[in-house]
């Protein structure tokens with residue numbers, strides 16, 4: 472388990488600018504991201520587009536000419552946090568009336584013109600498929616008009632835009648391999664905010680990963696809402712209309728991962744998110760074949776009850792999920808497994824909640840992101856089911872899930888003591904500049920003395936002790 476199970480909502484991006492503006496326009500951009508890794512990856516596209524237009528970036532919103540907030544709509548509390556931030560940003564108009572504020576991403580897509588008309592919080596509203604239009608929208612907003620583009624696309628993948636890396640460490644990069652989602656899980660707003668699923672040209676993915684490696688990055692995380700359904704067939708033809716022959720000639724996720732793994736054995740490959748209904752043994756075999764594909768799978772279960780899973784429209788049962796876990800454990804015996812869990816979904820009974828706890832015990836997750844159910848407008852669940860589990864029950868179930876995961880995580884961490892871990896160094900440990908931190912293949916944090924080692928190097932660390940979620944040890948030969 473990560474130290475903060477709600478990290479998905481709460482992370483805020485720092486900025487390290489790797490590319491200076493081509494022709495500076497003297498204007499400063501403050502760009503903040505909330506939500507999933509895909510949003511962080513999108514912000515790198517946005518930064519690229521605006522730096523090409525002459526913007527430089529700043530970490531201080533008070534000196535910015537343009538404030539953009541890339542938002543998340545997945546739960547109500549994620550949206551409320553963004554509203555609060557936008558209220559703060561709006562205040563800078565008092566000292567700098569020309570400053571422009573824009574809302575990007577999933578909340579922009581969900582609320583559309585409501586931001587401009589009712590909430591009056593921003594000058595621009597830009598959905599996830601409209602970032603190429605940002606320069607025009609800014610021009611429009613500069614003339615005092617409100618600007619909006621929330622058109623969703625069936626083709627846009629931003630394949631040709633080289634992202635400006637905004638990560639803090641310069642070691643691990645996110646690479647988006649597809650956009651949108653066709654799954655329609657009944658609780659989820661993503662299909663409405665990010666549109667239809669589409670895969671990105673594998674050549675452009677490999678090129679981006681190579682460029683990251685050449686720039687010193689040593690890890691890429693391939694991102695998609697459902698990476699197992701990645702499929703590229705030449706001109707971006709839709710999966711549903713492909714003949715069997717065309718399917719055979721196209722690139723699937725296992726093949727794509729192999730192409731990326733072959734770039735260089737020193738480039739680690741990770742991916743997120745897998746879907747239990749689509750994860751094939753092919754993917755597991757490719758992971759087993761290449762040392763540099765990390766042994767770590769994020770496989771959201773959401774619930775341990777087949778009845779609830781059916782209502783969630785997840786497309787698998789408890790038994791199916793456990794069979795997939797068994798396949799992982801067979802083909803990749805030391806694979807780290809993480810998950811997402813929702814407590815208190817519509818009509819979930821106490822027994823069904825117990826089924827989630829028993830599934831957690833059975834799988835023994837390394838870590839988990841855990842949430843209580845938050846009803847989202849327009850979703851299937853909102854239309855079909857009653858959000859009838861009381862808030863206090865949802866929260867009590869959430870605490871039980873969190874406590875059990877805490878126990879599971881510390882058991883998993885303790886199992887790493889006494890073993891040697893290959894670690895990619897990401898930087899200083901949180902507590903001391905005398906210590907470095909990195910992750911092992913399973914994504915567990917490992918801390919050890921700095922000596923002459925540096926960020927981006929691989930070292931073998933013998934873990935000698937641990938805290939609940941961190942291994943501590945020394946580098947061995």
Ligand code: 5AD
Pocket residue numbers: 545546658659660771773811812813842843844845846847
């Ligand atoms: N309420 C609570 N959690 C949700 N998630 C998605 N939608 C909701 C919702 N309406 C969780 C799921 C998903 C993760 C990204 O967020 O667990 O896998």
Ligand code: SF4
Pocket residue numbers: 652653654655656659660661662696697746
């Ligand atoms: Fe949402 Fe389900 Fe798609 Fe994940 S797979 S983004 S939970 S609809």
